[in-house]
Amino acid sequence: xxxxxxxxxxxxxxxxxxxxxxxxxxxxxxxxxxxxxxxxxxxxxxxxxxxxxxxxxxxxxxxxxxxxxxxxxxxxxxxxxxxxxxxxxxxxxxxxxxxxxxxxxxxxxxxxxxxxxxxxxxxxxxxxxxxxxxxxxxxxxxxxxxxxxxxxxxxxxxxxxxxxxxxxxxxxxxxxxxxxxxxxxxxxxxxxxxxxxxxxxxxxxxxxxxxxxxxxxxxxxxxxxxxxxxxxxxxxxxxxxxxxxxxxxxxxxxxxxxxxxxxxxxxxxxxxxxxxxxxxxxxxxxxxxxxxxxxxxxxxxxxxxxxxxxxxxxxxxxxxxxxxxxxx
Amino acid sequence: xxxxxxxxxxxxxxxxxxxxxxxxxxxxxxxxxxxxxxxxxxxxxxxxxxxxxxxxxxxxxxxxxxxxxxxxxxxxxxxxxxxxxxxxxxxxxxxxxxxxxxxxxxxxxxxxxxxxxxxxxxxxxxxxxxxxxxxxxxxxxxxxxxxxxxxxxxxxxxxxxxxxxxxxxxxxxxxxxxxxxxxxxxxxxxxxxxxxxxxxxxxxxxxxxxxxxxxxxxxxxxxxxxxxxxxxxxxxxxxxxxxxxxxxxxxxxxxxxxxxxxxxxxxxxxxxxxxxxxxxxxxxxxxxxxxxxxxxxxxxxxxxxxxxxxxxxxxxxxxxxxxxxxxxxxx
Numbered sequence: 001x002x003x004x005x006x007x008x009x010x011x012x013x014x015x016x017x018x019x020x021x022x023x024x025x026x027x028x029x030x031x032x033x034x035x036x037x038x039x040x041x042x043x044x045x046x047x048x049x050x051x052x053x054x055x056x057x058x059x060x061x062x063x064x065x066x067x068x069x070x071x072x073x074x075x076x077x078x079x080x081x082x083x084x085x086x087x088x089x090x091x092x093x094x095x096x097x098x099x100x101x102x103x104x105x106x107x108x109x110x111x112x113x114x115x116x117x118x119x120x121x122x123x124x125x126x127x128x129x130x131x132x133x134x135x136x137x138x139x140x141x142x143x144x145x146x147x148x149x150x151x152x153x154x155x156x157x158x159x160x161x162x163x164x165x166x167x168x169x170x171x172x173x174x175x176x177x178x179x180x181x182x183x184x185x186x187x188x189x190x191x192x193x194x195x196x197x198x199x200x201x202x203x204x205x206x207x208x209x210x211x212x213x214x215x216x217x218x219x220x221x222x223x224x225x226x227x228x229x230x231x232x233x234x235x236x237x238x239x240x241x242x243x244x245x246x247x248x249x250x251x252x253x254x255x256x257x258x259x260x261x262x263x264x265x266x267x268x269x270x271x272x273x274x275x276x277x278x279x280x281x282x283x284x285x286x287x288x289x290x291x292x293x294x295x296x297x298x299x300x301x302x303x304x305x306x307x308x309x310x311x312x313x314x315x316x317x318x319x320x321x322x323x324x325x326x327x328x
Numbered sequence: 329x330x331x332x333x334x335x336x337x338x339x340x341x342x343x344x345x346x347x348x349x350x351x352x353x354x355x356x357x358x359x360x361x362x363x364x365x366x367x368x369x370x371x372x373x374x375x376x377x378x379x380x381x382x383x384x385x386x387x388x389x390x391x392x393x394x395x396x397x398x399x400x401x402x403x404x405x406x407x408x409x410x411x412x413x414x415x416x417x418x419x420x421x422x423x424x425x426x427x428x429x430x431x432x433x434x435x436x437x438x439x440x441x442x443x444x445x446x447x448x449x450x451x452x453x454x455x456x457x458x459x460x461x462x463x464x465x466x467x468x469x470x471x472x473x474x475x476x477x478x479x480x481x482x483x484x485x486x487x488x489x490x491x492x493x494x495x496x497x498x499x500x501x502x503x504x505x506x507x508x509x510x511x512x513x514x515x516x517x518x519x520x521x522x523x524x525x526x527x528x529x530x531x532x533x534x535x536x537x538x539x540x541x542x543x544x545x546x547x548x549x550x551x552x553x554x555x556x557x558x559x560x561x562x563x564x565x566x567x568x569x570x571x572x573x574x575x576x577x578x579x580x581x582x583x584x585x586x587x588x589x590x591x592x593x594x595x596x597x598x599x600x601x602x603x604x605x606x607x608x609x610x611x612x613x614x615x616x617x618x619x620x621x622x623x624x625x626x627x628x629x630x631x632x633x634x635x636x637x638x639x640x641x642x643x644x645x646x647x648x649x650x651x652x653x654x655x656x657x658x659x
Binding site: 114163 | 356384385387389390392393394395397398399400401402403404405406407408410425426429430434435436437438439440441442443474475477497498499573
């Protein structure tokens with residue numbers, strides 16, 4: 001077996017490149033909401049970009065993703081075409097799901113984005129099925145299912161992790177512990193110190209890892225190991241990535257339940273600011289290069305928004321289409 | 329036809345699964361106790377299938393209904409055709425999120441990019457002395473969710489044909505098996521027998537009254553139709569087979585012909601499948617009606633334990649007979 005690839009300056013730059021792309025899109029969409037050019041329930045991934053970036057860099061296009069309503073970062077990191085995501089946010093016929101799913105239900109199998117669920121904790125049982133299919137086919141695919149710390153208190157979490165361990169499925173349970181489940185703190189809702197501590201309850205088949213999800217090297221390395229473990233058939237991993245939700249639970253959340261000093265500290269540690277300096281210090285990219293990336297991402301986003309705003313709405317007949325497939 | 333082979337409902341389910349697995353390597357089975365080591369399921373429907381098709385394709389699960397349905401959904405998204413067994417229909421309530429929010433809606437919400445070709449087999453029915461949490465007929469709950477197909481067989485041959493069709497269908501199907509009649513025998517169908525979903529079956533033609541039903545009550549209705557024939561009353565019997573999507577055309581066509589309709593089901597009366605069928609009839613066949621549409625159903629209560637209470641709870645064949653007589657009199 002070859003030695004695992006170590007984190008390099010190039011990987012740091014790649015992480016930041018993806019994370020900055022996500023932040024640019026996230027900020028752009030929130031800007032549209034503020035400007036009244038878009039109206040929807042948005043659960044921004046602001047501050048959680050490094051986790052998605054690490055996932056995206058270690059997964060293949062053919063690997064499966066099951067994510068949640070706070071899923072923009074995951075969908076983009078997995079490689080979904082931007083115009084399909086933006087089109088869906090705008091509810092247009094050109095969206096990934098023809099405007100029928102919306103931001104909370106974005107799907108794009110060609111990129112491996114199999115399910116986006118609006119129900120907390122419900123993706124984990126489905127991820128097991130994707131993993132089971134890979135196990136039967138021997139196709140070597142890995143399934144990642146993303147959720148927050150709040151979802152670790154739902155019954156489906158237990159059912160899914162137990163089954164994944166019993167069947168030794170190639171599934172990564174990727175928990176973004178962003179300290180709040182909706183408006184309730186982790187400590188007020190969760191009896192154990194870390195979500196990853198719960199892995200022990202599922203025996204040796206389930207690895208439990210807890211890392212700083214905003215530290216590029218830590219999350220990159222943990223993701224590398226979890227993917228290698230799943231792909232080799234060694235079993236599932238519960239990977240907890242500590243992070244913070246900088247834009248609250250939903251767009252418009254006044255965050256009154258977050259102490260001001262906690263928020264100030266989190267803003268100061270915003271990974272997009274912090275890692276930018278790390279990238280420059282490591283010589284992985286210059287400030288000018290990074291500014292160039294951002295300008296390029298902004299141009300891509302502007303083009304996607306312009307295309308979405310010009311695109312037609314779905315035909316009204318769509319309400320009664322895709323309810324069932326063709327008659328058997 | 330004198331040497332016609334007979335099979336039980338249970339043998340019919342097993343045969344459909346066996347044939348489907350042999351015909352298509354993507355057909356998988358999962359559920360509690362379904363493997364050979366556990367005896368092939370509480371009701372022995374899957375007995376022998378793990379040995380025949382292997383432990384990859386026939387998986388015993390923990391007692392985890394959400395995980396069972398979720399795994400079926402996920403595998404179906406990856407091109408498989410899983411058949412999940414939920415031991416009793418009341419236990420499906422544990423997995424409602426997976427069924428209602430995901431299985432039923434992923435095709436629509438993805439704009440047709442994905443589909444969920446799963447079959448959920450489950451067993452239920454009052455009359456077994458199992459009380460309030462093992463006996464409910466909850467088919468109306470699922471029929472109320474667009475995107476799911478709900479299927480109930482009324483004979484072993486139908487059981488084979490409809491279950492095969494469910495497994496081959498590209499949408500999630502809920503296949504409901506009756507616990508009381510599982511050892512009742514009927515004629516075995518020919519090999520590879522399939523019955524189209526979404527089509528009601530006019531199993532007996534008549535001119536005076538249409539009786540519409542599905543599942544267990546049809547055995548009573550067949551007997552009653554013979555009795556009424558001796559009185560010179562001609563009963564048309566419509567077995568809807570698929571509750572949802574409902575074959576409204578066949579029902580309406582029959583009621584337009586007879587002008588009288590009695591709907592019978594085992595489920596409780598209020599807000600049920602009978603209500604929907606009655607509404608469809610009045611919307612589409614009002615001018616043909618010679619009498620109000622009658623519903624026969626079990627009482628609006630919890631399935632009780634004591635045999636005397638349980639018998640009193642369940643619809644009675646005499647209720648169906650009385651309703652037929654009433655509509656014949658125009659009341």
